[in-house]
Amino acid sequence: MLAEIITVGDELLLGQTIDTNSAWMGEKLALAGIAVERITTLSDEPAALVAALDLALESRGLVLITGGLGPTVDDRTKQVLSTYFKAPLVQNDEVLADITHWFSSRGFPMLPSNVDQALLPDTCEVLPNPQGTAQGMWFTVEGTDQVVVSMPGVPYEMKGIMVDEVIPRLVARFSLPTRYHRTVLTQGIGESFLSQHVASWEVGLVNRGVSIAYLPAPGQVRVRLSAVSEIRDEAILRVEQELSDFKLQCGDWIVSDVEGESLAEALVRTFTDERMTFAVAESCTGGAIAASITAIPGSSACFVGGVVSYVNQVKINLLGVSPDTLEAHGAVSESVVKEMAEGALHTTGADFALATSGIAGPGGGSEHIPVGTIWISIAGLNGVEARLLHFGQNRIRNIEKTRLEGQAWLLRKLKEYKSAVD
Template identity: 45%
Template sequence: MGNTINASIITIGDELLIGQTIDTNSAFIGQELNKIGIWVRRRVAVGDVWDDIVNALDEESRISKLIIITGGLGPTADDITKPLLAEYFGGKLVVDENVLAHVKYLFEKVYRRPGPILERNLKQAEVPDVATVLHNTWGSAPGMLFKKNDAIFISLPGVPHEMKGLMQEQVIPYLLQHMVLQAIVHRTAFTFGQGESMIAEKLVDFEASLPAHIKLAYLPGYGMVKLRLTSKGPDKELVEKELLPYFEELKTRVSEFLVSGEDEPLEVVIGKILSERNQTVATAESCTGGYIAHLITSVAGSSAHYKGSVVSYANAVKQDLLHVNEETLRQFGAVSQETVKEMAAGALQELKTDYALAISGIMGPGGGSEEKPVGTVWIAVAGRGNVITHKLNLRFDRQRNIMMATANALNLLRKFILTNT
């Protein structure tokens, strides 16, 4: 029977604490551990301070059997993780010949930097003699594995692509081989158009009826709420079988707002619908500046259903490329129902697609008026012979207004496609 293994993630670096670098490593590590049945209990960020790192190691090892550490393994003076770990685990730094050969290979054959290899780079080959070295194919700082008091400590570079490579190629296989793990199963429903509190109100009795070992989590986003059911058990197939009827009931309860029964963003959902129908879409963006196009094309395979975009930020571009009438702009303005309808029609004509999505608005902080305050956004979706529009009155800062406008535009496109067969 599998056990519930708790993990802690410790990220090291002053840059994380002052917000200069965003910690994406913890999210990736948490996802990878969760896939194999390890539950991340805590995430801790500490600066480049010796005592703070030691205290974090002590504290996390009291609650977790697995501690993943990232950062502080570089060649500069502020990278103190390696000598600290040597002292913490009662060892000393020694040169690992395999790591040294790899460092020389990188600098001489891959990087090909002029001049001799710096001493600080060669010191990357020094590792605590009490560590199991994890080969880092992607960089010069090796991963290191330690054991102490029945806990496993794994130190990884903070560079994201190096950390990801080590997690997937070294860490996860090791944990699968050396730990007996429980299955953790998630099922996620994605809703749009209703707030977290209103969704929760619809699910009061449903949530109360769940067995104690099945948990419901609410994950709000830009105009959306993800609903995640989680269960654990020794047999993944049995856990999934038990969870399925509860998940089906959950989807039924929120069917009015349900976008997908998968944990996937709107651009993926739209791509699947268009691909199934062998249809195409184009976008005409003003206030979002191409962000909608960016999201759609960030999905692999989007070229099958996405033709392109006109980012018509200036009125002259709206007129010249999308054929918006000068009189429309003069009479109604760039942010109007009339203008976005003509933008969508122009995109349909020029890009020759089945659907076109157009958007124009005032993102702020300036540019608003009494008639059209900051946050006013018009969206149009057009198909052959049909068009719908929607007005938003947003109230946030510029960045959030763009995110909210984009999410609402994509959802309007989704609904239009589904209702226009």
């Protein structure tokens, strides 16, 4: 089953908007067993869409279009599809009632162009969009089993229609076999080293009916195991069995085995489950650790806050770091980062505290302490420790890598403490 994605909009060609829809759709379709063979991005010009549809339907069974469904004059996808499929626009009373309700419930005035959004091609199946006023449309190409789907370009509206309407219909219509997958998040080992570590297990994986994908992100690798089977339970059994083997071999690097969970989310979940709290004392990461934690709903259950100690006086005043230690060792040192972690622990009353102090760059480095030299420390119920990290020249990457390394270490420290006391 091959598919093409067509995204419509001048703003995509002019670089005013980055197309994130296609990647999201590509992943979801791949997991359903449908391979995207081409993505085409077009202007709002009707002739361009007609030509792209002709070309796509030469060889693809499925065409998914996003964009061009808004109420303004530059949105012409619906009109093009009405003509292309010889399906005149007729008013859909149910959709009109939904749109009317959408506006009245928000207290917004309804314009004639919004009423027109209830005009839909008469042969299409309407794919309801509860989050907006532009409906999804499902067309079957006459005399074939090819399908053309049109959705709005607003990402959360498109995602809702894909998950609730399109994917279930595709699975039913094309009798796609059951696919089952699990992903785990690893941290602290590169993709090629990870693959080498499990080489002997990996080599037989295909014969055991499971495929593996390494999805690298900066500093992390997400590993996905998937299986296809006519019988759902069999696919599940195969994947779960191999996942157990993988975890036995790579447990030290796994920071989450919850589908799609980030490291920060795993940290918040684990601390909350254990009814433990933590604080931060951030120098070179400058608030990035706190910000990634507090972006997560419910993080206040385990995160108490902390200090961004960007200058030495703040380290002294707020964290109780000794001026003598700063004088003797400098801010980027084992002694200072430990005092920062202990200070944060003491002043906030949290169970654990994570501290960072280093040279993020690009300036501020010296011969003895070059850019990328970063100390991290954890103080907590099992004492205080510090580690020295060496990264490169890129400021943003140094901050992000320090955050990930620190959060992964904090997660391990909590687990060590729990297994020691249990």
